[in-house]
Amino acid sequence: MKKALIIDDEVDLCMLLSMQLRSLGIPNEYVNTINEAKEKFKNNQYGIIFLDLNLKDGTGFDMLNYMSNFPKLQKVVVISAYDNERSKVLESGADFFLPKPFTKKKVAQIIDSI
Template identity: 35%
Template sequence: MPNNTTTTEVAQKLLIIEDEGEMCLLINLLLDGRKMEVEHVKTIADAVEYFQQKTPSVVLLDNRLPDGYGLDFIGYINDNSPETRIIMISGMDAAAKDVALENGADIFLEKPFTRTQLCQAINDLMEAEIFPC
């Protein structure tokens, strides 16, 4: 049977790099059924492996991960997947926001963030209304 899927029908990919299971579940529930394929990894090592196989449109990147800091991983993403947009998520202070944006993150969302803030950030980066806010 031929594959009739066109490029425009393929869902955008969103990768969540977050080690807290509850946070991932919450984000998945917020984004479920939308025009994006959502995947999740818990460590930087798993994220590197993911990037070797796939290119997400957007990454939600936590800062404190079991094997390093998301702030340090921003450069890897920008070097290896420059088309990928980065939303840094962290409960840290304004200094982390400044460093994240200086390192190349597109948007910084402070935890806890609202569904509206998350949806608006993704819509802004994708330049389309993928999620109704």
């Protein structure tokens, strides 16, 4: 699988998810703001994107809207503690919803289904 991009303002969560993905054989990198994510995404080289809904400089919905201007070459997993956002997230272009807190097993299940 292509590289994964993690977009979350919680550095600890980024590091944890990054380790989980590496243990599953998925190279990855992470950023902590929408602006950084947009810069990384310009080349549209990621196979999967893990996207938090609440970031310091915008929302995951802002990023989903930005990505809609590019060919959809990746799967998008939205990460959120707010389960009530699930249907809106999926309607906005995300492929999966991963509720916080999540387990390595749940991440592996999503990866396996791709």
